Amino acid sequence: MAQSKTSLTSRLDALFEFDREPVTEDKLHGPGKFIGLFAGEHVAATEFVIGPMFVIHGVAALDLFLGLLVGNLLAVLSWAFLVAPIAVRTRLTLYWYLRKICGPGVTFIYNIANAFLYCVLAGAMISVSSTAIGLAFKTPTPALTDVLPNSISWVVITLIVGGVVTMFAILGFDKVSKFSSVCSPWLFAIFIAGALALLPSLGQINSLSDFWHIAQTKIWNGVPTAGQEKYTFWHIAFFAWFANLAMHVGLSDMAVLRFAKNWKYGFYSAFGMFPGHFLAWVCSGIMVAAVAREMNPGAMAFTAAGFAGAVAVVIAGWTTSNPTMYRAGLALQVVTPNWSRWRITLIAGVVTTIVACFPVVFMRLLDFVALYGLLLMPVGAVVFAEHWLFPKLGLVQYRAEKFKMFINWPSLITWIGTLVIVFLLPIHMFFKWLPGYFIALVLYISLSYFSARKQPAKA
Numbered sequence: 001m002a003q004s005k006t007s008l009t010s011r012l013d014a015l016f017e018f019d020r021e022p023v024t025e026d027k028l029h030g031p032g033k034f035i036g037l038f039a040g041e042h043v044a045a046t047e048f049v050i051g052p053m054f055v056i057h058g059v060a061a062l063d064l065f066l067g068l069l070v071g072n073l074l075a076v077l078s079w080a081f082l083v084a085p086i087a088v089r090t091r092l093t094l095y096w097y098l099r100k101i102c103g104p105g106v107t108f109i110y111n112i113a114n115a116f117l118y119c120v121l122a123g124a125m126i127s128v129s130s131t132a133i134g135l136a137f138k139t140p141t142p143a144l145t146d147v148l149p150n151s152i153s154w155v156v157i158t159l160i161v162g163g164v165v166t167m168f169a170i171l172g173f174d175k176v177s178k179f180s181s182v183c184s185p186w187l188f189a190i191f192i193a194g195a196l197a198l199l200p201s202l203g204q205i206n207s208l209s210d211f212w213h214i215a216q217t218k219i220w221n222g223v224p225t226a227g228q229e230k231y232t233f234w235h236i237a238f239f240a241w242f243a244n245l246a247m248h249v250g251l252s253d254m255a256v257l258r259f260a261k262n263w264k265y266g267f268y269s270a271f272g273m274f275p276g277h278f279l280a281w282v283c284s285g286i287m288v289a290a291v292a293r294e295m296n297p298g299a300m301a302f303t304a305a306g307f308a309g310a311v312a313v314v315i316a317g318w319t320t321s322n323p324t325m326y327r328a329g330l331a332l333q334v335v336t337p338n339w340s341r342w343r344i345t346l347i348a349g350v351v352t353t354i355v356a357c358f359p360v361v362f363m364r365l366l367d368f369v370a371l372y373g374l375l376l377m378p379v380g381a382v383v384f385a386e387h388w389l390f391p392k393l394g395l396v397q398y399r400a401e402k403f404k405m406f407i408n409w410p411s412l413i414t415w416i417g418t419l420v421i422v423f424l425l426p427i428h429m430f431f432k433w434l435p436g437y438f439i440a441l442v443l444y445i446s447l448s449y450f451s452a453r454k455q456p457a458k459a
Helices: 002-013 031-042 047-056 061-090 094-136 152-171 173-202 208-219 233-242 263-290 297-333 341-356 365-393 409-424 433-454
Strands: none
Touching: 031 173, 031 263, 047 094, 047 263, 047 297, 047 365, 061 208, 061 233, 061 263, 061 365, 094 152, 094 297, 094 341, 094 365, 094 409, 152 297, 152 341, 173 208, 173 263, 173 297, 208 263, 233 263, 233 365, 263 297, 297 341, 365 409, 365 433, 409 433
8 A cells, every 4th residue: 555655656746847947948839739728728617607797797789899809809919928928938937937036935925825816716617617517416506695605515516526626737737738628629619509509599580680689688788787887898808808817917827838839829828818708708698698697607508508518517617727726736836845746736726626615706706806816916017027127227137036035025015015006096996907017017116226226236
């Protein structure tokens, strides 16, 4: 028994993912890996929640389509011009690159916060998968206002789904990307099939003008559900842009794009944005309108596409939570230097699965996504400034690493100060991050300049 345990541990330890060093040239991946990963992660379980939420918040049809077009284009450009070039130049995860810039103290705080937020996001996707599996066992799905689990069977199903997701995350980048590549085309087809199956229940459609009339009057009719805030073009555009703010503007996707052969692979994010964060959101909006706006992803997909729809919700949850939990494990690697990645990913999986048992994590998904991106955004600005702007401004890069600083105080003050300022701004949560990003850039450069004058670079 002891020998078998040792053998299993050795095999898991062999799942080396360049956790603390640059990826070598022989381990870089071609376009297919990234197309599959982006498509699988963004044609996923979140789409069964976010698309319906737009309907519930009463966005008008024209505002929805224009907002999604603009917002998703900005998201793709953010991946291509912000995170991908830094990832390819450094070949490091953000979590390890951050040590050079901010010091181990700030990096410790950041990675604990980042990993926990990743676990909550992955937990939301596990919860969505559980709504579909629960159909087979007649498990009641939590209501829109529920915070706590509503049954023992819900908890048991969620624990099982969480265990499967954790296993895939432990296997590493290659297995995660293969899983996504296989599943994403089928998931995309289910979204379209489900929407087409339920459209006739909303009215007869013989032309595009018929569809547009139904869209304006019965789906995105501009009337929010009682108690819900009304969304406009600006809400949709900004949400589509920052739905993955931590990944692109926040630079967390350095974890996956460090395996890319060149920075242009950032444009492959379009294979996730437009099928997932455009068409899938539209399709799921149609589906929820056809089931009387009831927020139950599993039941909604089952009504639309039968057993295949329910299975799609389960698989969609896995394709999202797998890479998310993978990133959480990498984040925690920096604060547990003596632990192998698989061990800390296992711990992250346990935390994620427990979080997933609480339905509030997916019932309030829009609010969480907004808060998640906002909390991590200032750190992305700090890294961007250090990497690109410091050399042009004549400021010394990587002072924390060169002078063995435990905390780079300008970075910590920038992070906390920016959040204080943006939370005080009298604007909607969806809009706070954009001025916050420029505030963080100016604040970090200014504080670093004055700090360097007080402590000049050593020879």
